[in-house]
Amino acid sequence: MGCFNLIISPSLDQVWAFYGRIATMEIQISGLSKTYGTGSKSFQALNNINLTIPANSIYTLLGPSGCGKTTLLRCIVGLEQPDTGEIRIGDQIVWSAEKNILIPPEKRGLGMVFQTYAIWPHMSVFDNIAYPLQVAGVAKETIREKVDAVLKFVQLEGLGNRPAPHLSGGQQQRVALARALVGEPKVILFDEPLSNLDAKLREETRKDLKKFLSRLNMTAIYVTHDRVEALALSDRIAVLKAGQIVETGEPQDIYFKAQSRYVADFIGRANEIPATVLRHENGLTIVSTGMGEVACATGSDLALGTETTLCIRPEMIRLYRAQLAESDTNKLTGSLDELEFVGEVFEANIRIGEVSLIASLDPESNPALNDTVELAVAPRHCLLLSR
Numbered sequence: 001m002g003c004f005n006l007i008i009s010p011s012l013d014q015v016w017a018f019y020g021r022i023a024t025m026e027i028q029i030s031g032l033s034k035t036y037g038t039g040s041k042s043f044q045a046l047n048n049i050n051l052t053i054p055a056n057s058i059y060t061l062l063g064p065s066g067c068g069k070t071t072l073l074r075c076i077v078g079l080e081q082p083d084t085g086e087i088r089i090g091d092q093i094v095w096s097a098e099k100n101i102l103i104p105p106e107k108r109g110l111g112m113v114f115q116t117y118a119i120w121p122h123m124s125v126f127d128n129i130a131y132p133l134q135v136a137g138v139a140k141e142t143i144r145e146k147v148d149a150v151l152k153f154v155q156l157e158g159l160g161n162r163p164a165p166h167l168s169g170g171q172q173q174r175v176a177l178a179r180a181l182v183g184e185p186k187v188i189l190f191d192e193p194l195s196n197l198d199a200k201l202r203e204e205t206r207k208d209l210k211k212f213l214s215r216l217n218m219t220a221i222y223v224t225h226d227r228v229e230a231l232a233l234s235d236r237i238a239v240l241k242a243g244q245i246v247e248t249g250e251p252q253d254i255y256f257k258a259q260s261r262y263v264a265d266f267i268g269r270a271n272e273i274p275a276t277v278l279r280h281e282n283g284l285t286i287v288s289t290g291m292g293e294v295a296c297a298t299g300s301d302l303a304l305g306t307e308t309t310l311c312i313r314p315e316m317i318r319l320y321r322a323q324l325a326e327s328d329t330n331k332l333t334g335s336l337d338e339l340e341f342v343g344e345v346f347e348a349n350i351r352i353g354e355v356s357l358i359a360s361l362d363p364e365s366n367p368a369l370n371d372t373v374e375l376a377v378a379p380r381h382c383l384l385l386s387r
């Protein structure tokens with residue numbers, strides 16, 4: 001698979017005018033459940049999903065393999081029928097078990113880009129892109145006008161007559177994108193479109209895709225198990241676990257203010273330290289841990305004596321510098337047990353009392369193995385999570 005490799009240039013104004021006609025849509029999902037199979041072989045893939053996807057946002061469904069992301073996407077598109085619940089796209093209910101409504105996929109006004117290109121090898125580029133319009137019975141002249149506009153948009157102008165297999169992987173992916181866009185969908189959906197790319201190409205493509213989606217002003221739903229992709233690309237993220245949504249939020253909130261260990265672990269590396277609530281003081285929650293007392297900006301609702309988990313991101317641990325410290329809160333002393341230079345940072349293991357912390361240290365701090373070091377962690381980066 002290749003990349004979209006989109007470079008947006010001002011000379012495409014005409015094409016933007018074409019896409020400017022697209023209305024953006026909010027999507028509302030309520031009480032959605034889906035079970036595959038029956039009897040002892042049945043499997044509940046989705047369990048009471050409630051979700052609002054705001055119009056004109058890039059919304060990512062993130063979670064490990066098998067958590068139900070693709071099933072949810074396929075229910076929205078209409079390729080799977082849920083058992084219960086309702087799906088609303090804009091003002092239109094496209095599925096309701098209770099009201100007995102089922103709008104078929106082709107009438108939902110959606111465009112989809114799959115992990116594989118799903119390009120027909122026996123057709124030209126033009127015919128691949130024109131296909132959804134031909135099936136819908138659109139007039140020939142209008143088809144030509146729309147396909148030409150979208151070809152220009154994905155920068156495949158002049159390649160319409162080429163057999164689809166005679167394109168590079170990246171160009172074929174752009175054909176898939178063009179085909180998803182040509183019907184002027186209300187919403188565009190992506191099912192792991194970058195997962196077959198190598199790391200470098202994936203990063204470039206992700207950036208292009210983000211630029212492209214924000215210019216397009218369209219609601220987009222994006223499925224991935226890749227946390228970096230989700231953080232970099234999304235306006236909002238829903239994290240799924242075993243068929244349920246466990247948390248939703250903006251990328252930075254999901255990363256820095258996760259509510260559960262599951263989400264904190266899934267979205268990035270974390271130190272997780274058993275902790276007991278000792279007292280509340282000056283708006284902070286003081287916990288006792290194997291490395292001493294730590295003040296946390298979260299946990300004001302936790303009763304004294306509560307057993308909890310203290311979560312600290314490795315990059316939020318700083319070597320203490322008196323002149324730079326915001327305060328002496330959470331100043332800790334430890335020994336540098338392991339140290340590895342990995343380019344942008346030193347990856348360190350710091351022993352403090354009974355606790356071994358992983359820390360990503362600034363190379364400028366010039367750490368050395370077996371040093372005794374003073375550390376500082378701001379209370380706002382000390383997160384208390386349910387165990």
Ligand code: ATP
Pocket residue numbers: 036037043044045063064065066067068069070071072225
């Ligand atoms: P991945 O990232 O691996 O694609 P996912 O989060 O998208 O995973 P789904 O494909 O939605 O997960 O599958 C959710 C669960 O439902 C999985 O346990 C899967 O095995 C099961 N499942 C999916 N499709 C079917 C099917 N047609 N019949 C039976 N079980 C299915």
